[in-house]
Every structure is written in C-alpha cells, then in structure tokens.
Amino acid sequence: MLPRSTTALLLATLLTTTAAQAEVHEVQMLNRGADGAMVYVPDHLHIAPGDSVRFVPTQAGHNAASLPALLPAGATAFKSKLNQPFEQVFEAPGLYGIQCIPHLAMGMVMLIQVGDSQGASLPDNLPARAKARLAAQLQKLEAGQ
Template sequence: MKCIAYSLVGVALSIAAPAMAKDVVVQMKNQGAGGAMVFEPAFVKADVGDTIRFVPTDKSHNAETIPNMLPTGVAPTVGGMNKEFVLSVTKPGVYGIKCKPHYSMGMIALVQVGKGPSANLGAARAVKLPPFAAKRMTPMLAQAK
C-alpha cells in the first residue's frame, strides 16, 4: 500500500512540475557558415518561457528586435554594442532580430515561439527589409509556421 501511495505522489509531482525552459545561445559573428555578418544559428525554434541569448563572439555587433516583426503586445528591445542581448520569449509568434550596424548586410535572425501557427507570420512576411536582409530572412520565414 505504501508503494502505491509513494508512486501516486511521484506521478502527481511530475505532472504538476512545469516544463523546464530552454536557454538557447546564438552567436554574433563576423564570419560563419552562412557568410559574413551572421547570427548562428539564424533560425531558432523556442517555447514560451525560453531564453534566447545573443552573445557577441566578435566586436561591433548588437542584437535588437525588429519592431514590426514581433507578436502583438511585445515591446521592441535594443541590446548594447558588444553586449549580450537576452530575449525572454513571453508570447507565441515570430520575433525578428537584427544587428543594427550590419542590418543592410543581412545580419538578421528569426525566433519562432510555439508550435504554430504564428499569428504574426503574415505581418512579418510583409515587413520591408533591406535587400540582403530580405534574401536571408525569406527562407527562415518559409520554415516558420
């Protein structure tokens, strides 16, 4: 009888325990697998509550959100030059990220939060980006749901 009681308590605790949030690291690089001025990885899938850390591995980079590529109600945020930028994702949808000094060179990333469909995906696809940024963002938006 005690074994059954302990088993039931263990099952109840495992059901009640929240899922562990992930901590994802994205590097800001001058040169990477995707070419010059890149975030690696450039496309991240996450869940609400996860933390995405944009870490400068080379100098002269920042990370900040792209204002029109955020879920409704999420405020744009700007990271400092050569500083880690922490994005705590609080709502499902897609989050566009750029390095301001290298935005026109295509230094962008996309974070998809949740399993989809992302309510702001259509709006994100409609955002006008610099040509090279658009070239890199288009396949990422195609992967997002």
Template sequence: MALTGTAALAETVEVKMLNKGEKGAMVFEPDFVRVQPGDTVKFVATDKGHNAESILDMIPDGADTFKGKINEEIEVTLDQPGLYGVKCLPHYAMGMVMTVAVGDDVTIPDDYMEGRMPAKAKERFAEQLEQLDSL
C-alpha cells in the same frame, strides 16, 4: 508550485553574433531557432561590433521589444508565442537578421515581411522562414 516547475523546464538557447559564419558574412548563428514560451535566447557577442534587437513590426502582438548595446551579451526571455524578427542594427543592410519561432504552432503572419527592409535582409528572412515547418 507549478510556476517553479515551469521555470525549471525553461531552456536557454545560445546564438552567436559573427562577422563570418557558415552562411556568409555578418550572421547570427544559428539564424533560426524554435523555443517554447518562457525560454531564453542568449545573444553572445562572439565578434565585436554587433548587437541584437527586435524588429518592431516583426514581433507578436503584445510582445515586449528588446535592444542590446553594441558588443553586449543580451538574454531575452520570450513569453509570447509567434515569430520574432531580430536584427543587428549596424549590419542590417548586409542581411544580419534571424528568426525566433516561439511555440509549436507558429504561422507566418500575412504582413510579416511587408515593412521596408534591405534586400539582403529580406532574402535571409525568406530562407529562415522556410525552416519553420522543419524544426
């Protein structure tokens, strides 16, 4: 019975994949969200030519990876607390990335941004992580 109650409290947060948004070209909007374990993030292909996929070295240990197809709406339920880096593969070099924080007590792992990534993506991740304590 407790599982039913927990599932009923789970939320779905919608993220649009856009050619142009408030923060420029090729963006997820919003580009930073905080959800609770068990919540779902729904990536909506508002504009054509985008996908949403996890970045392998930027998800919590034990978390499942995900990869949507181009122009595909994808819903991802995130159970593992921590930070999830998400990219649009075709526009990764243009900085089309976002951050999902799962849980209330999330810290940035020391090696979170150590992997190779395009400069624009690194810049946008840095901006997103500044929001971690404000939401």
C-alpha cells in the same frame, strides 16, 4: 480545503517546475559564418513560450534588437547594447524578427518562432539582403529544420 502549508508547498513546487522547464538557447553573433558575412548562428530557432535566448557577440560591433515590423502582438520590443551578451525571455507566441542594427543592410537577421503559431508575413521595407535571408529562414522554420 488544504492547510496553508500544503498550499504553499504546492505553489512553490509548481513555480519551481515551470522555471526548471524553460530553456536557454544560445545564439552567436559572427562577422563570418558558414552562410557568409554578418550572421547569427543559428539563424533561426523554434522555442517554447517562456524560453530565453542568450545572444553572444563573438566579435565586436554586434547587437540584437527586435524588428518592429516582425513582432507578435503583446510582445515587448528590445535592443541590446553593442558588444554585450544579452538574454531575452520570449513569452508571447508568434514569429520574432531579430536584427543587428549596425549590420541590417548586410543581412544580419534571424527568426525566432515561439510556440506553434504560424502565418506571419515578412515586412516589405527591409534591405534586400535582410529580406532574402529572412525568407530563407522562414522556409527552414516551416519545413521544421
């Protein structure tokens, strides 16, 4: 049995190492980007469980919110305030759909794959432009781009 001081030191080292390994990924919310109007840049990410994503509104009128129909089991839905930077930690593995609520009909969506889980299907009840962009993003994720 280890002395308490050694156990405490090992626990503190483990917790510090785990926190230090988590990454923060930045996503810009733009009125116009290389892929057209109302976009997240990048429009898809593949991250590790425990990583976080910082959503940055570079122009007015944007937010980041989870798509209820594209949220992994055990994940908590979220919604940022308009025009405010927002950071979300992604713990549950799976595929997350992200939307800008004011611009969903214009196709302002993105995908975040957490871990190596596969097999999510896109919801049918989305505006056509949003669904088309999500389908393109899913193809990029599956191709490892």
